[in-house]
Amino acid sequence: MLLSPTAMHIPDGFLSVVVSVLFWLFSLLAIAFSIKRVKQNLGEKEVPLMGVLAAAIFAGQMLNFTVIGGTSGHLLGAALATILVGPWAAILVMTAVVATQALLFQDGGLIVLGANLFNMAVVGVAVSYAVYRLIYQLFKGREVGIFIAGFIAAWSSIFIASLLVALQLALSGTFSADLAIPAMGGIHALIGIGEGLITIGALAVLFASRPDLLNISPAQAGNNRPILIAGILIALLLAVLSPLASSDPDGLEWVAEEYGFLQTAQEPLYQIIPDYVFPGVENEIVATILAGILGTLIVFGIAWGIAYARRAKATS
């Protein structure tokens, strides 16, 4: 639902198959690359660390607070995970969280899982990391920098990811761009403030009791350069592209048509057997009625079979 913080998790059926497959590819590439990086300096300790942290982020999303009336804000956690374990491990942690939400709790679909992973685990973390690093550096190591950078990183991770959700919906034709982008972006600009405030609160506790966890060691900086650049590029691209697409919704369709991927990918599939009339079923309405009858028969058959099997078992 648009007004709910869970608008980030796209269900199945809302993205076209082409867009889903495309974002699966992006996610797989990013996750494979993160696995490679994490394995390079994988201490034995990191596997339990990432597993337990993923469980904590999952549970942390239950911690909500009342905003106004019946609405409440809650944590998504990409920024906190990034600050705590660094970007590469954070991508894997968030991948575990988002995948589990889809597999077990139907929070987000399975075919569109690639897109959800890309939005929340890859872009959420990359943008958080880039923003956090850049803003933290501005403060030259002063403590207040942790909190300000944390707030802005959390806000941007939500906001940029929501723009991407809107773009994906618009590319799939589920939503028109002139409506989707301002609606998603506007609502998530507000939700992002909640995320930012929670992140500050969490960082305050971490800073007071375990300041050692918040160190970004300069030794890792070189290793993290690809994700820094990717984060900046994604944030800039979406921040520039979204207003363009939204002020000129035909522009997005034009892009889709220009590259032809929507057409080339879908039309041949739908026209494997052109102008062929299904034998005996010339009319779609007749086909629908037949399907209704057949479907009822299938369900009835299964139900009858189960009832019969139960009775047979009961009497034996």
Next chain:
Amino acid sequence: MSIDPFRPARHSGSKPIHNLDARLKFIIALGFILTTSLAPQGAWAVYILLFSLAFSIALLSDVGIRHIYARAALALPFILAAFPLLFTVTGVPIFSFSIGSLSLTASWQGLERFISISFKSWISVQIAVLLATTTRLPDLLFAMRNLAIPQLIVAIIGLMWRYIFLMVEEANRLLRARLSRSGVTTQNSKKYGGSLTWRAKVAGNMAGNLLIRSLERSDRVYSAMLARGYDGEIRRFKNPPLTLQDWLILIGSIAVLVILLTLGLLLNS
């Protein structure tokens, strides 16, 4: 219930869907949702058949129809996001009205697309619910490992699954503690609950608390793993081979899905 994420297990008893190999269920569920996504807009015949298949599997699974549909309904609110399609798709108008300067026209094409998307989404959620309720996560992880999903991700999800209930309990305790120290008044004139910033900060402190506890727990988990001989290597069981019956079910299901998809494409051409 055993929650050992590394032990492949089948359920005993006579629940046919529960007993299916998790690999089969995973592939068939994905195939089903993919077919539903690919089915062209307005192919009602195919939607009805897909729905009756989903309903039949729900009956067969013996989980309880009410349970499955209650859970499937939880994912429905997103459908509201597709509602504007009614007005944004141009076509034969149904009705139009205006709010202030804004004039909205609903079209039949928009209605068709809205209902198609909602129906497809609903069928997909049913299948996902069925997969989740009839398959334990450890089995699902075992299936995923066989389908070339990276070992490291599977290990993280396995450990996450092991600690998720502890962490959820921990979060519930934090929420209960906040509730018990929060005052509420029914008098409308009196303000309570502090400012929005303050409330967000309290929730943030709880989140920080949870994260520290989880990090310290992961230290103890690591020590416990070391004590049991963990050497940084993630070991796995050999995959049990698929039986002839498994293969027949797999091929049969995929054939049915392909037929349904072809039917949808035929009706739409």
